Amino acid sequence: MIAAMTDPMDRQETPAPLRTLPSRLLALVASHADRIVSEGLATADARKWHYAALVALRESGPMSQAELSRRTGIYRSDLVAVINELSARGFVERAPDPGDRRRNVVTMTTAGRSHLERLDKLIADLQDTLLAPLTDAEREEFTRSLGRLLAHHTRSELR
Amino acid sequence: MIAAMTDPMDRQETPAPLRTLPSRLLALVASHADRIVSEGLATADARKWHYAALVALRESGPMSQAELSRRTGIYRSDLVAVINELSARGFVERAPDPGDRRRNVVTMTTAGRSHLERLDKLIADLQDTLLAPLTDAEREEFTRSLGRLLAHHTRSELR
DNA sequence: GGTACATCGTTAGTCGCACTAACGCAACGG
DNA sequence: CCGTTGCGTTAGTGCGACTAACGATGTACC
Structure with a gap:
């Protein structure tokens, strides 16, 4: 190994x-x-998942928990707690679906809607x-790359 | 609010x-x-932290665990296990520092060095x-933005 | 020279998140 | 009918980030 030269050419190797x-x-x-997002949301007594769920409900209206899970990426196991918390605060309501009694339909309340608007800001x-x-x-380029x-990667994982 | 024009000004609202x-x-x-990195490294019986520690050792030579912790961002609590694993595989050695008997000096072995080269690839x-x-x-722009x-954010957190 | 304080390695444990396993129930398809 | 599939729920695992506390050692100050 030849030691001396600090040749810019060997950058490929490093x-x-x-x-x-x-x-x-x-x-x-x-x-x-x-951390930034979690701490920020905590000041409004909210968590990331609360926000994700509420946004999904605003975008697509009432839906079953399973559907909500797919849209937000929250595991349906964990979604149970999220819905509990949101409904305890009066932001959503959970009611059995008369059409398919396996399902719970989750609906955003008006209180939920105005809470969501605060969270948006x-x-x-x-x-x-x-x-x-x-x-x-x-920022735009960065976000687009992301x-x-x-x-x-989500595609190639489904493949 | 003037409605018609698709003025770039209203992007703030939505x-x-x-x-x-x-x-x-x-x-x-x-x-x-x-996931990609962890699964990849697992095929070489390694973890992210192994790689981080070994790279730091290559860059800066032998150092104490505390120093290694600062350089890699691994909490010194967790570093204990990492060093255990690396030394069990013969990639590093842990020896008390004669100069400061609170310290352990961690040194990469030659086996460690060649293992690291495999990991590099x-x-x-x-x-x-x-x-x-x-x-x-x-890629370059993306990485630079990151x-x-x-x-x-690391600065503003130290502030 | 003591004493207060800081640093180091280590152990143990907490917390949140991603994810799995298993369950009872309901719906659907043959 | 019966097997399969989807649903909500509970419980639990695994891991990474992080805290608390400890004993041992080093440093600074008076």
Whole structure:
């Protein structure tokens, strides 16, 4: 092994140091993001999943828990607790579906709707905090890349 | 509010649907990334933390566990197990520091070094899998944005 | 020289999230 | 009818992030 030359050419050989490994950066940034969002939501006595569930209900109207689970990615096991919490706060109602008695239909209440609107503002602020160092154009490109990565990997996992 | 024109000005009003919320995308993509990397490393009987620790040791030479913890971000509580595993496989050695008897000095063995080189290749492949849908230029921009976000938020947290 | 304080490695344990297993019930398809 | 599938629920596992506390050691200050 020849020692001396600090040739720029050998960069291909050098493995990425930890600080630039995409998977690692992703994990670290995601954990910061998670903290920012969770702590922010906590100030409104809410959790990420509350928000996810409420948004899904606003977008698509009342639906069964199973459907809600698919849309939000929350496991149906864990969804039980989320619905419990939301209904305890009066934001959703859970009622058996007369058409298919296996199902519970989850419906957002008007209190839920206005709560969600408060959360919307909060979440928007938090996204802003998260992406603070990026320009608007960079934020968009960044988000689009994330979307493409997600689409790619959720597809290839279903395959 | 003047309605007609699709003025870029009103983007503020519409709350982001879940599928484009940066914090959510980040969490989902990070979890995919984590699975890809963890499963990949498992085929080489390794874990993320093994890799992180070994890379740090290669970059900076032997160091105490506390130092290693700071560099890798692994909590010193959890680092104990990592060092146990690595030393059980013969990749590092743990010896008391004669200069400061509170410390253990962790040193990478030659077996560790060659194991790390195998892992380097594996990791490079996995990053490639992860970033598959992005072009080289996009990957770089993406990674750079992640780096900036991380730097920003780790700073503001120390503040 | 003591004493208060900080650092190190370690053990144990908490918390939240992703995920599995199994159950009883209801619906559907042959 | 009966087997299969979908549903809501409970319980529990595994793991990563993180805290608390400990004994042993080192450092700083008076």
